[in-house]
Amino acid sequence: MSTNNQHRFYESNIALAGLCQAAALVKQIARSNEFDSQALSSSLNSIAITNSENTEQVFGDVNQLALGYQTLLEQLSNQSNNKDIEVTRYIANLLSIERKLSSSKKTMAALGERISNIQRQQLHLDITDSQMLGNLASIYTDVVSPVARKIQVAGDPALLKRSDNQHRVRAILLAGVRAAVLWRQLGGKRRHLLLSRQQILDSAERTLNKISTPN
Numbered sequence: 001m002s003t004n005n006q007h008r009f010y011e012s013n014i015a016l017a018g019l020c021q022a023a024a025l026v027k028q029i030a031r032s033n034e035f036d037s038q039a040l041s042s043s044l045n046s047i048a049i050t051n052s053e054n055t056e057q058v059f060g061d062v063n064q065l066a067l068g069y070q071t072l073l074e075q076l077s078n079q080s081n082n083k084d085i086e087v088t089r090y091i092a093n094l095l096s097i098e099r100k101l102s103s104s105k106k107t108m109a110a111l112g113e114r115i116s117n118i119q120r121q122q123l124h125l126d127i128t129d130s131q132m133l134g135n136l137a138s139i140y141t142d143v144v145s146p147v148a149r150k151i152q153v154a155g156d157p158a159l160l161k162r163s164d165n166q167h168r169v170r171a172i173l174l175a176g177v178r179a180a181v182l183w184r185q186l187g188g189k190r191r192h193l194l195l196s197r198q199q200i201l202d203s204a205e206r207t208l209n210k211i212s213t214p215n
Contacts, residue, residue, distance in 0.1 A: 008187065009196075009203035013072070014055045014062060015183035017204065018046060020075060021068030022176030023090035029168050030155025037128070039067040040168070043175040044127045044136065048119045050112075058182065062207055069208040076197055076204075086154060094173070095190060097148040098180035107147050114139045130164060137170035144177060 022043055028035035042064035049058045059065055074082040075091065101107055118135060125132045151173060159165050192200065 005199070006203065009199050010207065011055050012183060012186040012188045012192075013069075013200060013203050013207065014059065014065065015179050015186055016188060016200070017062075017065040017068030017072050017207075018043065018059055018179030019068070019091060019094060019176055019183060020071035020087070021065055022172050022179060023087045023094065024067055024071040025172045026090050026153060026169055026176075027084070027086055027155070029165055029172065030153050030160055032156075033159070035168075036067050039064065040172065041128050043179075044133075044171055047136065047171075047175050047178045048115055048122060048127075050115065050119075055182070055186065063211050066208070066211050069204050069211065072204050073201060073208065076193065076201055090151065090176070093149075093151045094176040094180050097144060097151075097177055098184060100148045101144065101177065102181060102184065104147060107143060111139070111143050114143060130167070133164070133167040133171050136174055137167040140170040140174040140177075144174065 021039055025035060025040055025043060029040075042059050045060065046058045052058050056062055062069075071084075071087060074084065075088060077083065101111070118132070118139070121132060121135065127136075153160065153169055160169075
């Protein structure tokens with residue numbers, strides 16, 4: 001693979017890993033009291049980072065996307081026993097939502113305005129503060145949900161009834177939409193997941209190996 005192609009897949013895979021990480025976190029939050037809090041924080045922070053020098057900065061750095069890269073490799077792997085149908089469904093739903101959102105300038109403008117409010121609130125509150133989670137969840141409910149089919153989240157009913165978990169799920173779905181928008185902006189297309197699968201996998205595996213074995 002040429003250096004230019006390697007760089008292209010590296011950049012777009014950062015956003016794709018962000019999307020996969022959001023999908024994996026939805027399942028963790030909905031099914032267990034234990035979830036990757038560092039991954040959650042990084043993904044939620046990415047929502048408000050709209051002016052970065054490069055793709056990596058959106059998520060802090062690729063080390064914050066270990067869960068996302070692992071999920072990406074499992075989902076695109078040839079080994080069907082590694083794939084998680086539930087996570088696959090969340091990824092497909094988020095990509096579908098992105099297409100509907102991006103086709104509406106009015107909705108994207110409303111989304112941008114609400115995210116600007118989050119950026120101001122971050123001066124005073126941590127992104128995982130309960131008030132911030134509620135604010136992020138309301139953006140998803142008010143702006144995203146009306147233009148897209150509702151995502152059915154499967155999980156433990158007792159966990160899903162808790163308002164804090166409902167806010168976490170909606171907030172991380174918003175982060176997933178953000179990653180899907182970024183992936184599309186970087187040239188990502190659904191057909192690439194089939195036609196360029198091996199290149200995507202090779203690039204993701206190289207990045208995950210660097211994360212696992214830092215210099």
